[in-house]
Amino acid sequence: MILDGLQLSNKIKDDLKSKIKNMKIKPSLGIILVGDNIESKTYVNMKQKTCSELNIDIKLYNFPNDIDQQIVIDTIEDMNDNISIHGILVQLPLPRHLNTDLILNTISYKKDVDGLHTINAGKLFQNRDINLIPCTPLGCIELLDFYNIDVKSMNTVIIGCSNLVGLPLSMLLLQRGATITICHIDTKNTKELVQHADLIVACCGVPHLVKEDWVKKDAIIIDIGINKINDDSKKGYKLVGDVDFENVKDKCKYITPVPGGIGPMTVAMLMKNVVYLANNLVNNLVNNL
């Protein structure tokens, strides 16, 4: 059975759209995009398009590749102080001359829609007063919840341990009672570990890594990879996940497709985080009257 992220993301966006209509302020997102990396531009375009569909304001700063770091920092600080910007994100990756950690931590943790500030990461890690969760892990959890999949006691193997996806998702699954195993480039027997998993999360960026003989019958699979591989189509490429979908889909119980799985959920969760922050601001203003 397909875990249909596209369909659920549309439902979530519709719900948000109605919610926004009834809000006293128009939610607003500030985005910083540096350079002309094509994939980054594609992602930012997608976010802009969705914001416009939902009636969320967007303020985009598109800086040249050689931008001075201080200008990026000043821009973020201006947005931190600007009461009419509710969420801020910096599209990653940044060019090498910029200090990504410093720039991410310049965003006020109260406007950190991507949940990458040290304080938000700490809250998530310690399961203390969590409010902003990175969009991709949050999208996975919402998709599992929508299909009533309870991960409690499931042996879960996560392939990949990035700060953006693998690690925060591991913590969210652990907090819901899953037993988690985290594999990575130095793991010596990933295949064997995956073979014992009830729930497989692939977020390593290796096209079709997880093959049919890696998967236990009736396992549940979340495929977070989005990889370009060449083909004979007009575009010259197609997008595939970290899982060999065609050969695995009949063996597992549930699987997310690529595209149409976690990708659209990620964008929907970004919108959800922006609306959450805008709502929070209104509530705080009302409470302080």
Next chain:
Amino acid sequence: MILDGLQLSNKIKDDLKSKIKNMKIKPSLGIILVGDNIESKTYVNMKQKTCSELNIDIKLYNFPNDIDQQIVIDTIEDMNDNISIHGILVQLPLPRHLNTDLILNTISYKKDVDGLHTINAGKLFQNRDINLIPCTPLGCIELLDFYNIDVKSMNTVIIGCSNLVGLPLSMLLLQRGATITICHIDTKNTKELVQHADLIVACCGVPHLVKEDWVKKDAIIIDIGINKINDDSKKGYKLVGDVDFENVKDKCKYITPVPGGIGPMTVAMLMKNVVYLANNLVNNLVNNL
């Protein structure tokens, strides 16, 4: 082979003692102890004794069990502002009427010797600019390092996922290239998972949980449990770990004893963190001259 935490901790304390003799200021630790929990008192006594051996000043606030939360918070804030206090810790657990998270986060993250502030937890989780690591996990890593045990690619099972021990230690091992599996109360097959582990970390507080038939030949075992069980001795009890040491010790390659393993390492790491903070302060003062 025994991983002798007692011996290594003595060596570390000797080194710190020499270091302190040459320092321009006397390191100083502030401790808050609430109520009369016997175990908490025992731990605080041990910390006091070690501080005095090393010539580290201690400022102990021993509050009654029904202390007002605001007094605890004010006391911490005073110590935050006091330039002659370098490290601060609150002995856990706190009585129920006190908000542990709020109190721990009141400690300046720059004086947080136990590494439990949200910011220090976030740094550890994201592997960004880590400086203060909780003492027990840090003690495990130092003990492994001392015996030249490289955890890279080791299949590691951690039993227990507390914010104090299991989770931070899992992250430290992951950052060193271990493949980690985190088990807990909801794990359905802990024994089976442990049977495949190259490195076993027991930190669940269940006396003798890990038995001989749980352990693969030549595995490495870190036992963090300190459990009281009744016996016929004069004291009426003895301390045992989470591992059935007597029956396991000949099957594994390395094992930490209880007592004399991670316990003394934890106290030594606390001293190390205090000295680190005092040194930092001196360096910052010199740099700002």
